[in-house]
Structure formats: C-alpha cells, structure tokens
Amino acid sequence: MDLTLLYRGPLASCDYDCPYCPFAKRRDSTAQLRAxxxxxxxxxxxxxxxxxxxxxxxxxxxxxxxxxxxxxxxLVELSHRPHIRRVAVQTNLSCRxxxxxDADLDTVALWCTYHPGQTPYERFxxxxxxxxxxxxxxxxxxxxxxxxLEHARRLRAELPDHVYLWVNAAxxxxxxxxxxxxxxxxxxxxxxxxHPHRSAGMPCRTGESVLSVDGExxxxxxxxxxxxxxxxxxxxxxxxxxxxxxxxxxxDCHIGYVHLETLPLYDVFxxxxxxxxxxxxxxxxxxxxxxxxxTSRRG
Numbered sequence: 001m002d003l004t005l006l007y008r009g010p011l012a013s014c015d016y017d018c019p020y021c022p023f024a025k026r027r028d029s030t031a032q033l034r035a036x037x038x039x040x041x042x043x044x045x046x047x048x049x050x051x052x053x054x055x056x057x058x059x060x061x062x063x064x065x066x067x068x069x070x071x072x073x074x075l076v077e078l079s080h081r082p083h084i085r086r087v088a089v090q091t092n093l094s095c096r097x098x099x100x101x102d103a104d105l106d107t108v109a110l111w112c113t114y115h116p117g118q119t120p121y122e123r124f125x126x127x128x129x130x131x132x133x134x135x136x137x138x139x140x141x142x143x144x145x146x147x148x149l150e151h152a153r154r155l156r157a158e159l160p161d162h163v164y165l166w167v168n169a170a171x172x173x174x175x176x177x178x179x180x181x182x183x184x185x186x187x188x189x190x191x192x193x194x195h196p197h198r199s200a201g202m203p204c205r206t207g208e209s210v211l212s213v214d215g216e217x218x219x220x221x222x223x224x225x226x227x228x229x230x231x232x233x234x235x236x237x238x239x240x241x242x243x244x245x246x247x248x249x250x251x252d253c254h255i256g257y258v259h260l261e262t263l264p265l266y267d268v269f270x271x272x273x274x275x276x277x278x279x280x281x282x283x284x285x286x287x288x289x290x291x292x293x294x295t296s297r298r299g
Contacts (some may be wrong), residue, residue: 002209004274006223006255007043007217011036037070039215044074046217046233048081058111058274059089060223060255066095078257079104088274094119097130098274109137109275114247116142116151125158132160141166144183144190145173156186164278165197168254169193186269189278192265196252200245203261207244210252211237224248224256 013028028036047055057078065071066089076099078087088109101106109176110131113234131138140159142152144167156165165186175183175194184190206212207221207229214220219229219237225247230237251257258265258273270279 001053002056003053004058004205004210006049006058006060006210006212007040007214007277008060008062008212008223009036009039009043011061011063011065011068017069023197030156033068036070036215040070040074042233043213043215044078047078047084049244054083054085056086056274057084057088058255059087061090064092064094066093075108076100076103079107079272086274092118093124093127097127097134097136098130099238100134100136105135105137109272109277110139111275112138112140114140114142114151114155116148121154123150128159132163137272137275137277139164139166139272141168142163142278143168143170144175144193145170146179149182152186153181162281164276164281166190166254166276167193167253169195171252189268192257192263193254196250197257197260197263198249199251199257199260200247200249202246204244204246205259205261206246206256206267208242222256222259224251224253 010032011028013033017256047057059065059071059074061071071089072095075087078084078102078187084107086109087107088111090113092112092115093110093112112128112131112199127138128138140155140163142148142155142165144152146265152165152167159165167183167190169190180194183194202282204221206225210222211229211231212223217232217234219232219240220227221229221244229240246260251260254276257263258269266273268278269276
C-alpha cells in the first residue's frame with residue numbers, strides 16, 4: 001500500500017528566534033541531540049528496508065533539522081530508495097544547499113519558510129535561486145503577520161517564477177477582509193489558511209494512509225491527535241489502519257487539514273502534497289483553482 005509518514009523526533013532546538021514560535025532559540029543538550037540522531041537513524045533504517053509499502057516521508061521537526069548532518073544524510077539516502085516516492089522536510093533554509101547534489105532530485109523536496117529579521121533577505125533569496133539552479137523541488141512561505149507583508153511582496157517579485165509562495169495565517173490573528181485580500185493576492189490559497197476548518201466527524205486520510213511517527217516509533221493518526229495506534233517497529237500499528245473521521249472540533253494547521261477529504265487540496269497539490277507544491281501554480285490565468293466549499297469554512 002501507499003503510506004505517508006510524518007516523522008517528528010525529539011529535536012526541539014532552532015537557530016532562529018522568531019517571536020511567533022514557542023521553540024525559538026531553544027538549545028538541545030549533547031545528550032538530546034544524540035538521542036535525536038539515534039531515533040532518526042532508527043527510523044531511516046526501517047524506511048530503508050521497508051518492503052511492504054511505497055512510502056512518502058515528511059520530516060516535521062520542532063527545531064531546524066537541516067543544520068544537523070543526520071537529517072541531510074537521511075534525505076539523501078532515502079531519496080535513492082526505489083520504494084520511496086517522496087522525501088521532504090520543513091526547513092528555514094539556514095543550511096547550505098550543496099549537499100542536495102548527492103540526492104535523487106526526482107524524489108527529494110523542501111518546504112522552506114522565510115523568517116524576516118532572522119536572516120538577511122539577500123542570503124535567503126540567493127539560496128532559493130541556488131535550489132532552482134540545482135533543479136530541487138521546493139516551495140517557499142512566510143507567516144502572515146502584518147509586518148511581513150512588504151517582505152512577502154518583495155519575495156514574490158524576486159523568487160524564481162515557477163516557485164509557489166504560500167502564506168500561513170498567523171496563529172491567533174484575525175484578518176479583516178481587506179487584510180486577507182492583500183495576502184490572497186500573493187497566495188491564492190491563503191483562504192484555506194485564514195480560518196480553521198471544521199473537522200469533527202469529517203473523513204480524513206490520517207489513520208489510514210497518512211500517519212504520524214515520533215522518535216520512539218509510536219504511531220498516531222496525526223500530530224494533533226494524541227491517541228496511539230501502535231508502534232512502527234513492531235508492526236503493531238498495521239492492525240489499526242483504516243478509514244476514520246476526525247475527533248477534533250477544528251483543524252488549523254496545513255499539515256493536518258491538507259489530508260481532510262472534505263477539502264480539494266489533494267487535487268490542488270497533486271504530486272506535491274508533502275512539499276506544499278501545487279500541481280499548477282495558483283493565480284495563473286489558465287489554471288483556475290478549485291473553490292472553497294461551504295463545509296470547509298468556519299462560519
């Protein structure tokens with residue numbers, strides 16, 4: 001079968017100090033980093049030897065993974081396995097990019113976030129052009145706080161034309177229609193992020209073909225539902241796989257609601273769900289987007 005795994009190990013340290021992130025500038029101890037490396041290498045070894053399923057893997061660390069050699073190595077190694085359809089990671093792109101020359105570029109991908117004030121704009125932009133020059137699949141995004149709007153407009157104007165710029169609604173921030181229109185002008189998919197989605201009782205791919213895995217191998221349906229389904233390494237999770245409705249009232253994170261069957265996002269991001277790369281670029285006059293449905297919006 002086809003399985004998508006969202007892996008999040010114990011890593012919680014980041015080299016940035018974003019005011020909207022609770023994990024900013026956390027430092028893991030040597031022992032914590034060693035534990036994270038051991039956990040990731042165990043997961044990579046399992047995925048490397050998997051024979052029963054075709055896998056897609058997204059690394060979603062609380063901290064920044066690509067400044068650690070073991071995350072870069074994991075992406076390169078897994079990208080060359082024939083049963084791995086996609087291996088991707090969420091990153092602030094503070095790392096170098098030349099290591100991607102060793103990866104299979106048909107399989108590896110990056111989900112990159114620009115954080116104004118944390119890195120020089122020119123440095124971040126140069127890295128996006130370097131990725132484009134290498135032929136790496138990637139998206140670029142920004143958190144939609146008001147002070148980021150001009151940064152986002154500049155970024156959209158200067159990114160390679162084929163690169164999708166996404167905007168995440170800032171947690172706890174309410175947008176007027178006028179404010180939302182400004183962000184939607186940059187990212188036509190912003191309305192999906194603007195409001196949490198009603199999810200209670202709605203069918204979702206998580207728990208059936210999409211799973212969350214932590215550093216101990218505990219499998220859950222997604223990062224936001226704590227009930228365990230079993231363990232990856234003893235295979236006990238497999239008996240629990242099956243169609244499920246969501247137990248949460250609302251889903252407000254892209255890595256969660258993208259899997260809701262009530263939303264059209266698997267069509268919008270066909271072939272690029274993990275790295276947040278749309279099948280065709282939003283906003284292109286010849287490429288209309290699927291509209292929001294009444295069931296996908298909070299009233």
